[in-house]
Amino acid sequence: MDDGTRGGCTGVSAEDLVTRDRSSYDASDVVEELWTCLALPSEALSRVQLDADNAPALPSSFKIGVLAQSSIALAALAAAQLHALRNGGEVPRVGVPLQHAVIEFKSERFYTIDGESPSSPLNAIGGLHKTADGYIRVHDSFPNHVNGMLELMGLPKGSTREQLADKIAAWESIELENVSTVRGDLAAYALRSYDEWDALPQSTAVANIPILVQSISSNHHGIHRSKLPRSTNRCLEGIRVLEMSRVIAAPLCGKTLAAYGADMIWVTSPTLLDLPSIDRDFARGKRTVQLDIKDEVGKAKLLELVKDCDVFIQGYRPGSLANYELSSEDLVKINPDIIVANMSAFGPNGPWSGQRGFDSLVQTCSGMNVSEAQHADQGETARPLPCQALDHGSGYLLATGIMAALFRREFEGGAWQVDVSLAGTMKYLRSLGQYPGSSGFQCEDYKQQADIPPEYLEARATGFGHMMAVKHCAKIDGCEVGWRNMPKPLGSDSAEWL
Incomplete structure (x- = not known):
């Protein structure tokens, strides 16, 4: 079904x-x-x-x-x-x-x-950016997403949020979403209202x-x-x-x-x-x-x-x-x-x-952020x-x-x-x-x-x-709930079951 x-x-x-x-x-x-x-x-x-x-x-x-x-x-x-x-x-x-x-x-x-x-896990270029016709949210938790977005915009690594904003301002939001995320390997989604999200086939899927x-x-x-x-x-x-x-x-x-x-x-x-x-x-x-x-x-x-x-x-x-x-x-x-x-x-x-x-990003593209505001x-x-x-x-x-x-x-x-x-x-x-x-x-x-x-x-x-x-x-009731193992450097344990 x-x-x-x-x-x-x-x-x-x-x-x-x-x-x-x-x-x-x-x-x-x-x-x-x-x-x-x-x-x-x-x-x-x-x-x-x-x-x-x-x-x-x-x-x-x-x-x-x-x-x-x-x-x-x-x-x-x-x-x-x-x-x-x-x-x-x-x-x-x-x-x-x-x-x-x-x-x-x-x-x-x-x-x-x-x-x-x-x-904060976030870098300095992410968040909501103004586009030519609306807004788009750029995700920047991972360096490959940061550097990829800068490269897409023709900017060198280490560029500022303001420099990125200047470039994004010339794009239409859906166009940038398609180029960066749908057809690319980045993570950026256009800001939508409920009506705009509901009109997408994905909303009913x-x-x-x-x-x-x-x-x-x-x-x-x-x-x-x-x-x-x-x-x-x-x-x-x-x-x-x-x-x-x-x-x-x-x-x-x-x-x-x-x-x-x-x-x-x-x-x-x-x-x-x-x-x-x-x-x-x-x-x-x-x-x-x-x-x-x-x-x-x-x-x-x-x-x-x-x-x-x-x-x-x-x-x-x-x-x-x-x-x-x-x-x-x-x-x-x-x-x-x-x-x-x-x-x-x-x-x-x-x-x-x-x-x-x-x-x-799901909050952004689905209408949640607009409705919350x-x-x-x-x-x-x-x-x-x-x-x-x-x-x-x-x-x-x-x-x-x-x-x-x-x-x-x-x-x-x-x-x-x-x-x-x-x-x-x-x-x-x-x-x-x-x-x-x-x-x-x-x-x-x-x-x-x-x-x-x-x-x-x-x-x-x-x-x-x-x-x-x-x-x-x-x-x-009657059961122990909680964590016995605590965080440690990655790779600290053997690849075998207890």
Whole structure:
């Protein structure tokens, strides 16, 4: 099915999912809807305890608090469901405090190491630029994107933002988007309104439910053995997860699975630059291995890990790993019981399905930034959300989809694929409605670690120094939740499972 209902929602039509009024939804309603769409046991829903509130939780017209609390609660409930499946008995009770959830949606901004806050991962040329007919947002977290945009504009490396702005001013925004991103290897998107986004074929190609779970290989031998032995008080203990990702959404997914006890190996490339300011937070719970998949030895080591893993998470541009024979079809040939989890910008369907993108860019091209500015009514052309809500929401939703696939695999066997996109999370967040006028901005924000209640922080020793950071907000009765492994220099661990 390509109507956005794939992987669940039995008895719910695609039209109903599109037209359903979610404006009164609180976090509990979201949990119930998405849990049902994943075809997970309905009786588990009574085990979630939320201080759900539809009031603004961060200064925004969008219902970020609802998304934060519900997406984290879904992941925690899925972990609790697996714990019950592995050990018998009732699903443990799950709790997710709203305030802690919205703070965790900004976790990468709040950690310190030896008292020092992270520096901004952005360079000096990015952000919104005026064009001949509108605006375009340039992404500049990676040097190749920075240098590529400067080269496209005929500028030398090291040019200033002002010099770039002068060049961009002569371009039409859609033309520059096409040249730089659609036909090129850069990351820049035109600023659009809702109407302009809705007129694009990609807007309707994005699924109506943000988690897609599907079986991609059945158990052809007719013999199915449980892949989930009994565990202790760690819900995902013994589950092996291999992660190849960058930036926020996919790394957050791995970090979430690690909080519930999964054995996480994060594979990075020695040929690609890391993002230390972001990586410190999202490396919590993971072991770190560096492998160059362009090298025969590195590729062989990766395939050995794939052979014995339960889950493979990838967050690179769709199709890029297929160039190295690491597509879903390739992975299933190596491991017929694997769960392949894909994080993308725009989802697996539609004309933009193969394009790269990041949270800020999806906000820009989808109309969110324009609508946010209109609600704030401060005379701004565009206004970004107060956190990377699409990244964080997508990360927790991908973790939820993975655990739903683990649950389904226990009964049906075979290999599974999970797809979550930033645009899908955007579409669902938008469907929750917006607070009227500027009312959503009449609440406090959290801007630095000093704003965080001390009970939401934890102090740990890392390979980089003394770390103070936001604890995971979910509680599961009788289970240990949190990270045992702490950040360390990339490549510090052996390429082998525990």
